[in-house]
Amino acid sequence: GGAGSGAEGGLVADLARWRSLAAAVGATAAKLGEAFLAATDRFPLTLNLACLARATPDAPSGRAEGPAAPRELVARARHLMRFADAAYGSVLMSALGTYQGSLPPAGVVARGVEATERWCVASHLGIDEADVKESHLVGGSLDLPSYYVAVDHSSRSVVLAVRGTSTLEDVLVDLVADSKPLGGVGLPWPLPPRLPFDPDEPHGHVGMAAHADRLDTAVTPLLKRLRAEHAGYKLVLTGHSMGAGVASLLALRMATRLEPADEALVFACPPVAARVPWLTRRLANVHAIVVADDVVPHLSLASVEGLLRRLAVIDSCEVGGTTRLSIAAGLEPPTEGMVRAATAADAPQHLPLEVPATRLVHLRRAGESDDASGEERARLVNVERFTARLDLAPSCAVDHLQPSYQRALDA
Structure with missing residues (x-):
C-alpha cells in the first residue's frame, strides 16, 4: 500500500509538472501565433524563408x-x-560517431545502466572511473537536467558537465522560451540586488532558469567538497546547447553569491539571460563557442518575433509565386523590397535575451579552407551584435550538432 501510494503520488506530481509546462509552452506559442500567420498569409513558410535567406546571404x-x-x-x-x-x-555519442571510449566489459554492464554510463564517460575522457565523482545521466526529468561531475587531473580541473537537449522533457524545457525574473542572480553579495539608479531586474529563460536553480541545489555541496579536496584545481562548468544555457545560468548564480566558478566554457549556448549586472557577468567568466551558422545561439522569443516580422514583409511583397521560386533557387536576384525586409532592424515587443558571455568565439566550419587573406578560423565577436538577430542559413541545424563542434575545434 505504501509503495503504491508513493508511486501514485509521483505520478500525480509528474502530471502536474507536465500540465504546468504545457501551459507555459502554449502561452509562449500564442504570443507568436499572430506573427506566424502574417508570415505565411500568401505563400508557404518554406518559400518565404528561402527568399529571405537569398536576401541575406x-x-x-x-x-x-x-x-x-x-x-x-x-x-x-x-x-x-x-x-x-x-x-x-x-x-x-555512438550514434553521432563522437564516442572515443571502449565497449564496457560485462562486469560493468552487470552493475546497471547508470554505472555503465559512468564507466563510458571515464573511458571516453581517458580518466579513471573513480574520478567521475557523480553522475545523473539516466532517466530524463523535468526537475533536474542530466549531468556528471569529474576530476580532470590533466588540466587540474573539477568539471561539471550538463547535458543538452536529448529527451522529450528537454525539448519542453527548451520550448518554454519566455523570460521571468532571475532569482539568485543580481549584483554580487553583499551589494544590494539592484542599485537605486538601476531598477532593471535580471531576467532569464523560464525553463532553463528552473533547471539551473535545481542543479545548483543538487550539486553545489559536492563541488565545494571537491574544491576543498583538490587545492589548486579550477572549477569549470561546461555543456552544449541546453546544457550550455543551464551551465551559464548556474555560473551567474554562483557569481552572485561570490562563489564563482573559475570558468564556464560552453558550446552552442542559447540566449538565456538579460539585464545581468556587468560585474556579475565578469565574475561568472562565461566563454561561449559558436560554430559557423548554428541557429541556437540566436534563438529566443524576441529574435523569432523579429524573424517572423521580416517574413511577413517578404510574404507581402508584390512578387508572384513563379518569381519567388526562381529567387529561392538562386536563378534571379531578390527584389529590392525583399532586401529591405531582410536588412530591417528588429523591434521586438518581448525582452531580448542574450548569451551571458564575456567572450564569444566564432569558429569557421571544418573543411572551409583558409583563404589568401589569412582569415582566422576562430574570432572573438561582439556577443550582442552577433546573437541578437535570427537569420537562418541552410546549414544552421547541422552546424549545431556536437560532431560539427568537435570537427571545427580539431581543424
Missing part, C-alpha cells in the same frame, strides 16, 4: 567580425568539448 556568419581568438582559449575549448559531449551518454 552572409548571415549570420557574415557578422562574425573581430580579432583572432586566443589560441589557449581555443585549446581549452577543444579539450572541454569532449566533456560536454560525454554528458549526452554513450548511446547518443
Whole structure:
C-alpha cells in the first residue's frame, strides 16, 4: 500500500509538472501565433524563408567580425568539448560517431545502466572511473537536467558537465522560451540586488532558469567538497546547447553569491539571460563557442518575433509565386523590397535575451579552407551584435550538432 501510494503520488506530481509546462509552452506559442500567420498569409513558410535567406546571404556568419581568438582559449575549448559531449551518454555519442571510449566489459554492464554510463564517460575522457565523482545521466526529468561531475587531473580541473537537449522533457524545457525574473542572480553579495539608479531586474529563460536553480541545489555541496579536496584545481562548468544555457545560468548564480566558478566554457549556448549586472557577468567568466551558422545561439522569443516580422514583409511583397521560386533557387536576384525586409532592424515587443558571455568565439566550419587573406578560423565577436538577430542559413541545424563542434575545434 505504501509503495503504491508513493508511486501514485509521483505520478500525480509528474502530471502536474507536465500540465504546468504545457501551459507555459502554449502561452509562449500564442504570443507568436499572430506573427506566424502574417508570415505565411500568401505563400508557404518554406518559400518565404528561402527568399529571405537569398536576401541575406552572409548571415549570420557574415557578422562574425573581430580579432583572432586566443589560441589557449581555443585549446581549452577543444579539450572541454569532449566533456560536454560525454554528458549526452554513450548511446547518443555512438550514434553521432563522437564516442572515443571502449565497449564496457560485462562486469560493468552487470552493475546497471547508470554505472555503465559512468564507466563510458571515464573511458571516453581517458580518466579513471573513480574520478567521475557523480553522475545523473539516466532517466530524463523535468526537475533536474542530466549531468556528471569529474576530476580532470590533466588540466587540474573539477568539471561539471550538463547535458543538452536529448529527451522529450528537454525539448519542453527548451520550448518554454519566455523570460521571468532571475532569482539568485543580481549584483554580487553583499551589494544590494539592484542599485537605486538601476531598477532593471535580471531576467532569464523560464525553463532553463528552473533547471539551473535545481542543479545548483543538487550539486553545489559536492563541488565545494571537491574544491576543498583538490587545492589548486579550477572549477569549470561546461555543456552544449541546453546544457550550455543551464551551465551559464548556474555560473551567474554562483557569481552572485561570490562563489564563482573559475570558468564556464560552453558550446552552442542559447540566449538565456538579460539585464545581468556587468560585474556579475565578469565574475561568472562565461566563454561561449559558436560554430559557423548554428541557429541556437540566436534563438529566443524576441529574435523569432523579429524573424517572423521580416517574413511577413517578404510574404507581402508584390512578387508572384513563379518569381519567388526562381529567387529561392538562386536563378534571379531578390527584389529590392525583399532586401529591405531582410536588412530591417528588429523591434521586438518581448525582452531580448542574450548569451551571458564575456567572450564569444566564432569558429569557421571544418573543411572551409583558409583563404589568401589569412582569415582566422576562430574570432572573438561582439556577443550582442552577433546573437541578437535570427537569420537562418541552410546549414544552421547541422552546424549545431556536437560532431560539427568537435570537427571545427580539431581543424
